[in-house]
């Protein structure tokens with residue numbers, strides 16, 4: 672069983688193209704695909720990925736459309752099966768979103784089958800320990816659902832909001848908060864190790880940090896192995912960051928690491944199975 676815990680999708684090629692090209696123009700970071708569900712399904716098949724966690728997020732003016740679409744394509748109705756049952760839908764909220772409050776949006780999409788929350792403090796412009804997010808964390812604890820948060824450097828953008836240690840006050844207050852720090856802290860490895868040490872419930876994903884690409888924050892084989900050993904293979908989830916990344920090649924990279932088969936299976940799917948209570 673392989674589960675990709677970090678997937679961004681776009682409704683159409685046109686939308687994907689627009690977003691991905693504008694990011695490429697601004698930052699020089701290229702992409703692998705346009706990120707439609709159909710394209711990703713093909714990549715899942717090629718890479719033997721069984722499930723993908725959809726962690727799309729958007730700016731405030733697009734966030735509700737994005738959330739609506741994410742749950743709509745993964746939801747089954749009375750007389751029809753879900754269009755994409757292999758996707759696990761996470762939605763996104765911010766303290767500055769208009770209309771429904773973040774907690775109202777969570778309630779609303781929870782009824783529609785959302786399974787978790789994705790936030791990107793750097794791109795969405797708020798600190799993880801922003802006071803206004805406390806009701807959100809409280810709600811997530813009460814519903815025993817997982818948050819995936821971007822962590823570390825965001826493309827070329829360094830921001831205090833991305834530093835893993837900004838989660839410390841939150842984790843101290845919400846002891847049962849299920850949190851995945853994406854990208855293993857992308858560059859802030861010491862802070863990730865500190866968090867892993869202090870808060871045993873925090874998980875991490877491999878996106879960009881353990882990858883076949885060579886970004887400034889991608890670990891080499893030896894450093895990746897050492898970080899996995901330090902944090903613990905049972906706390907790290909494979910995530911590709913599709914459509915920027917080809918999942919197949921990242922899986923190959925993980926399979927090439929100098930760690931045991933058992934640990935590879937934990938990272939590639941076993942940990943996600945446990946975390947998301949999947950069969």
Ligand SMILES: [Zn+2]
Nearest residue numbers: 677679878912
């Ligand atoms: Zn991502």
